[in-house]
Amino acid sequence: MENIIIVGAGLVGSLLSVYLARAGFKVSVYERNSDPRQINMQSGRSINITLSERGFKALDAVGAADVVRQLCIPVYGRIMHAQDGELTYQPYGNNKEAIYSIGREDLSKALISFAQKHENIEFSFNQKCIDIDLPTATLKLQNLKTGEITQVQADRIFAADGAHSPVRHKMQRLKRFNYSQEYLEQGYKEIIIPPGDDGSWVFDKNAIHIWPRDNFMLIGFPNLDKSFTLSLHLPYEGEISHDSTASGDAVRNLFETYFPDIWLLVEPNLTDYSHKPVEAMVTIKCFPWSYQDKVLLIGDSCHAIVPSYGQGANAGFENCQLLTKCIEQHPGDWQTAFREYETLRKPDMDVLADLCLEHFTVLRKMVGDPKFLERKKIERKLQQMNSEFASLYYNISFTCMSYSEALRIERIHQEMISQIAENNIKREVSV
Ligand SMILES: Cc1cc2nc3c(=O)[nH]c(=O)nc-3n(C[C@H](O)[C@H](O)[C@H](O)COP(=O)(O)OP(=O)(O)OC[C@H]3O[C@@H](n4cnc5c(N)ncnc54)[C@H](O)[C@@H]3O)c2cc1C
Structure with a gap:
């Protein structure tokens, strides 16, 4: 042997x-x-x-x-948390597909x-x-x-x-x-949010939670013990960055300004935050x-x-x-x-x-972007009308087709979505 x-x-x-x-x-x-x-x-x-x-x-x-x-x-999907607290849900598929x-x-x-x-x-x-x-x-x-x-x-x-x-x-x-x-110019630190006082989940447990803020974002994952893991993705240096949030006051300021809906949940769980290394992605x-x-x-x-x-x-x-x-x-x-x-x-x-x-970049910048959301809406409509019409995310996550084939199909779909979006705009303008 x-x-x-x-x-x-x-x-x-x-x-x-x-x-x-x-x-x-x-x-x-x-x-x-x-x-x-x-x-x-x-x-x-x-x-x-x-x-x-x-x-x-x-x-x-x-x-x-x-x-x-x-x-x-x-x-089953993503919940986007806008800065004003508004939530938008994007299911991953039309048939309760889950990661x-x-x-x-x-x-x-x-x-x-x-x-x-x-x-x-x-x-x-x-x-x-x-x-x-x-x-x-x-x-x-x-x-x-x-x-x-x-x-x-x-x-x-x-x-x-x-x-x-x-x-x-x-x-x-x-x-x-x-x-x-090639290293990303962003790194992340994780913050654990324990279950609520009554032992329940603090967010919807069957979703990934994203707080997209253009050049930075927060992303939350559910854990089996009813806690959530938040990953704060920031550039290493610059105005809003890991460097600029080295002190407790700066972290508070960041959350109160950009993630106000969760500051009260995050605050008690920051005890070791400043000692944690920034993790790199390569x-x-x-x-x-x-x-x-x-x-x-x-x-x-x-x-x-x-x-x-x-x-x-x-x-x-x-x-x-x-x-x-x-x-x-x-x-x-x-x-x-x-x-x-x-x-x-x-x-x-x-x-x-x-x-x-x-x-x-999509997750950080465009998930909260109205144009992106409009394209997603068109994509979902097309999926509902034709079960063969699957998004790139769908083909990557819910099928075993090769990544190259998923990309080939995506290029065709994006062209179609662009045309529909353009026609929608023309129609709105003419109305
Ligand atoms: C932030 C983040 C989030 C991620 N999320 C996902 C996700 O949601 N889904 C997903 O599919 N993937 C995800 N990944 C990717 C996933 O973690 C990796 O692709 C996966 O861990 C790769 O497995 P691996 O066994 O190749 O490497 P590793 O998991 O890194 O394992 C390598 C092992 O080799 C050992 N080792 C290293 N050097 C030596 C040595 N000299 N001698 C002996 N042993 C050694 C290490 O200790 C380690 O145990 C994520 C990665 C990151 C960074």
């Missing part, structure tokens, strides 16, 4: 271990952090993520969807526990990859508890070690390895994703995206399924399997990365 090493027991690494073990390989997963089931993990990453159709399909294919579903809250909000930590623990049930999967925690020899698929590890350094070798190594992947760093030194990274593209038939990058290590569509983990899960299919189609021919996988998936992940950057 071939031995496989996975670096990183994050969301993608854990699910990938299940796919590979089921395909008949012996899998060892090395993770630098402690076992999240034994500690209160403070990764600094977002507290919530949302799962959608393609993520669930990939979980379902290995029987992991049910355990995950129990930890989720369905979210699912889940705690990152809950998901991570569930996937590790699910994977550990498989006899051919072994997890080692507190083992940090400090180097890799690509041609021999040999990993140098440091035990972060004891300091001990060891080497492990496998037939193949899969690097699911996240956006700052040490394995990718090593590959970046190879000739003809393409790499780019887009990473690179190619190739593989080194010969020995090493493959997977997940954020080769395609980190900004979270505006909530797709990073969903796409990563989908990729575990696609990769396994390629491996099974080319038994023993790993190089062909890797090539096929990366060639198939790279264009889609590039499309998704660009769409996510665009959508970030």
Whole structure:
């Protein structure tokens, strides 16, 4: 039986271990952090993520969807909070389609526990990859508890070690390895709003709440314990920024001016706000994703995206399924399997990365914009009239069509919507 090493027991690494073990390989997963089931993990990453159709399909294919579903809250649409407190609801679909909000930590623990049930999967925690020899698929590890350094070798190594992947760093030194990274000019800090005094949700639990304010925004996700996680997205520097809201008075001023409807809920929960680091969001593209038939990058290590569509983990899960299919189609021919996988998936992940950057601006700037809302209204009417007419968000979140195909359809739809909007304006003017 071939031995496989996975670096990183994050969301993608854990699910990938299940796919590979089921395909008949012996899998060892090395993770630098402690076992999240034994500690209160403070990764600094977002507290919530949302799962959608393609993520669930990939979980379902290995029987992991049910355990995950129990930890989720369905979210049927967005509620926009205008500065004057007015609320606008945008359903995600016409048939109560939902995305699912889940705690990152809950998901991570569930996937590790699910994977550990498989006899051919072994997890080692507190083992940090400090180097890799690509041609021999040999990993140098440091035990972060004891300091001990060891080497492990496998037939193949899969690097699911996240956006700052040490394995990718090593590959970046190879000739003809393409790499780019781009940070958003905005960063975020999270604020937890506990349940109300009577133990109930403080906002509608089945919606994502957005306070779009042009160059900045607040976004809220429901949690299973009836709390909400708010992410405050601000530019790093400038008039309204993380820099300018370093003091408690400045934060109060920001909320009282731009988010007055929730200041009273936020105020008691700001005790550690000023000490929290500002979290960054990055887009990473690179190619190739593989080194010969020995090493493959997977997940954020080769395609980190900004979270505006909530797709990073969903796409990563989908990729575990696609990769396994390629491996099974080319038994023993790993190089062909890797090539096929990366060639198939790279264009889609590039499309998704660009769409996510665009959508970030949409969420911040245009969700509260009357012209945008008018276009959304037209889009919904078209959807009601013709069930084939699905929005880009719909195709990304509620179908498993490729991201490139979703973009192709969207271009056609936007052209139609522009024409209808133009005709509406002409009609209004002539009336
Ligand atoms: C703010 C925010 C919100 C998001 N929201 C969503 C969402 O709603 N929906 C969605 O689908 N996606 C979302 N994402 C994206 C999602 O979090 C990532 O795409 C996903 O976590 C990628 O999984 P991964 O396993 O590739 O990487 P990670 O989850 O980052 O896991 C990498 C693992 O590798 C380990 N590791 C790193 N270096 C080493 C080393 N040297 N040795 C050993 N182990 C190592 C890390 O400790 C970690 O456990 C969001 C991301 C952000 C930042």
